[in-house]
Amino acid sequence: xxxxxxxxxxxxxxxxxxxxxxxxxxxxxxxxxxxxxxxxxxxxxxxxxxxxxxxxxxxxxxxxxxxxxxxxxxxxxxxxxxxxxxxxxxxxxxxxxxxxxxxxxxxxxxxxxxxxxxxxxxxxxxxxxxxxxxxxxxxxxxxxxxxxxxxxxxxxxxxxxxxxxxxxxxxxxxxxxxxxxxxxxxxxxxxxxxxxxxxxxxxxxxxxxxxxxxxxxxxxxxxxx
DNA sequence: TGCCAGGCCGGGT
DNA sequence: ACCCGGCATGGC
Numbered sequence: 001x002x003x004x005x006x007x008x009x010x011x012x013x014x015x016x017x018x019x020x021x022x023x024x025x026x027x028x029x030x031x032x033x034x035x036x037x038x039x040x041x042x043x044x045x046x047x048x049x050x051x052x053x054x055x056x057x058x059x060x061x062x063x064x065x066x067x068x069x070x071x072x073x074x075x076x077x078x079x080x081x082x083x084x085x086x087x088x089x090x091x092x093x094x095x096x097x098x099x100x101x102x103x104x105x106x107x108x109x110x111x112x113x114x115x116x117x118x119x120x121x122x123x124x125x126x127x128x129x130x131x132x133x134x135x136x137x138x139x140x141x142x143x144x145x146x147x148x149x150x151x152x153x154x155x156x157x158x159x160x161x162x163x164x165x166x167x168x169x170x171x172x173x174x175x176x177x178x179x180x181x182x183x184x185x186x187x188x189x190x191x192x193x194x195x196x197x198x199x200x201x202x203x204x205x206x207x208x209x210x211x212x213x214x215x216x217x218x219x220x221x222x223x224x225x
Numbered sequence: 226t227g228c229c230a231g232g233c234c235g236g237g238t
Numbered sequence: 239a240c241c242c243g244g245c246a247t248g249g250c
Contacts, residue, residue: 027231044232050248051231085247089233131233151231167240196231205229 008180010163014214015187018194021213025193028141030055033109035064036142040134041093042084053083066107070098093129100127113143121147132170140192146183149192150174153199160203161214 004012030036035055042051057080058064063072078091098107104123105111112120117139124135132150139145150173159166164173181187202212209215 040231043230045230046232046246047230047248049230053248083247085230086232086245087247089245093233129233133232137231149231153231169239192231199231 005180007176011177011180015191015194017213018198019190022194022197024190025197027189027193028137031059032064033142034066035059037097037109037138038064038069038094040137040141041090041097041129042081044086044090044134046085050084054081054087057081057083066098066101066109069094070102070107089129093127096128097130109142113145117145117147132174136174140185140188144185146178146185146188148174148177148181148188150177151192151196153196153203154192157195157199157203157214160207 028036028039030039038058039051039055042054055064058069061080063069063080069077074091074095077094078087081087081090081094084090100123101107101109101112115123121135121139124130124138125132130138136147136149139147140149150170155164155166155168155173158164158173159168164176168176177188177191181191198212198214202208202214
């Protein structure tokens with residue numbers, strides 16, 4: 001048995017500490033896989049509280065299905081999701097996504113998730129308004145596919161701790177995690193949610209390191225990735 | 226009052 | 239390959 005690389009031990013240490021401090025985060029909070037996908041679009045650069053209002057508005061009208069959102073007018077959709085911000089842009093993105101679902105998979109999420117992951121990911125990225133993070137959130141949180149989701153918090157936490165340089169592309173940072181961790185959806189799910197949690201609590205633009213469960217890891221080393 | 230939040234696109238270097 | 243302006247609401 002060969003020893004684990006240092007980076008793997010480091011990343012596992014971060015995870016262990018975060019899980020001990022905060023416990024399971026139970027992501028993604030939603031009533032259905034489709035709701036997760038819509039939430040992934042709505043939460044782009046937006047506080048989750050505002051997304052919850054938009055989601056609630058859609059569900060109150062009984063429209064949280066691919067076909068219902070395909071039928072509804074742009075005007076009504078935009079009005080329902082107004083609280084989540086960028087509401088005209090996001091209405092167009094949701095429209096593009098449900099059109100994609102219906103044209104490619106007849107609106108059947110099971111058909112979508114039966115595609116090979118690489119193919120599906122690039123198809124999602126070809127939908128206007130779905131970028132890397134949104135595509136991977138859909139794959140991981142709605143589809144249980146083991147892809148690691150990168151976001152602003154992930155970058156901030158890791159670069160503050162000098163685990164990564166401050167400027168790294170999404171794909172390289174994603175590979176950094178996936179090259180050093182077992183490909184398990186439950187692990188990636190919890191890890192990303194925990195990074196968001198510690199980011200909100202401590203790794204804000206103005207750092208609040210007092211009481212941060214990761215404080216012990218701060219050091220001057222900067223591994224190449 | 227201003228800054229921030231679970232990004233992405235299009236156009237320009 | 240980056241870098242930038244635009245998109246918008248609600249909380250602190």
